[in-house]
Amino acid sequence: MNVLISACLLGVPCKYSGGSNAHPLLMEAARQGEIHFIPVCPECLGGLPIPRLPSEKQGDRVFSKSGEDLTEAFERGARSALHLARLFDCRCAILKERSPSCGFGQIYDGSFTGSLRQGDGVTAALLAQNGVRIWGESQARQALTEWGAFALAGEA
Numbered sequence: 001m002n003v004l005i006s007a008c009l010l011g012v013p014c015k016y017s018g019g020s021n022a023h024p025l026l027m028e029a030a031r032q033g034e035i036h037f038i039p040v041c042p043e044c045l046g047g048l049p050i051p052r053l054p055s056e057k058q059g060d061r062v063f064s065k066s067g068e069d070l071t072e073a074f075e076r077g078a079r080s081a082l083h084l085a086r087l088f089d090c091r092c093a094i095l096k097e098r099s100p101s102c103g104f105g106q107i108y109d110g111s112f113t114g115s116l117r118q119g120d121g122v123t124a125a126l127l128a129q130n131g132v133r134i135w136g137e138s139q140a141r142q143a144l145t146e147w148g149a150f151a152l153a154g155e156a
């Protein structure tokens with residue numbers, strides 16, 4: 001089973017700060033090979049550098065903290081992520097929560113204050129519109145159970 005995953009959740013240092021969002025359970029699942037993860041970083045695929053300023057969605061557009069409109073790069077990255085999801089027949093994705101690219105259901109509200117609003121990141125929205133089921137990392141154990149990685153999901 002192929003599952004698209006935000007690369008930062010597997011420890012890839014691709015987040016805006018140059019760090020990662022390493023998720024031990026998902027990394028263990030990748031190591032054990034019960035799930036075949038396809039890692040993507042839409043912001044990097046869109047051509048943005050590491051490190052970079054943080055960005056947030058304001059309406060349907062995405063701006064860096066300095067006010068630069070980065071919508072085009074975010075949309076380019078989303079299209080690349082969808083391309084890979086289709087190429088590898090990923091029906092599910094597990095994505096970093098709250099990100100302007102990868103967040104699903106709830107994202108930062110554009111004020112750069114840590115406040116949240118309802119909404120989807122650019123990539124998560126495009127994937128969902130194309131039938132990919134999105135999970136967030138806080139649902140990792142539930143997702144692994146549903147995908148049949150029972151032993152792993154049951155670990156403490």
Ligand code: SF4
Binds near residue numbers: 009041099
């Ligand atoms: S775009 Fe997605 S994969 Fe890339 S650093 Fe941000 S949350 Fe992680």
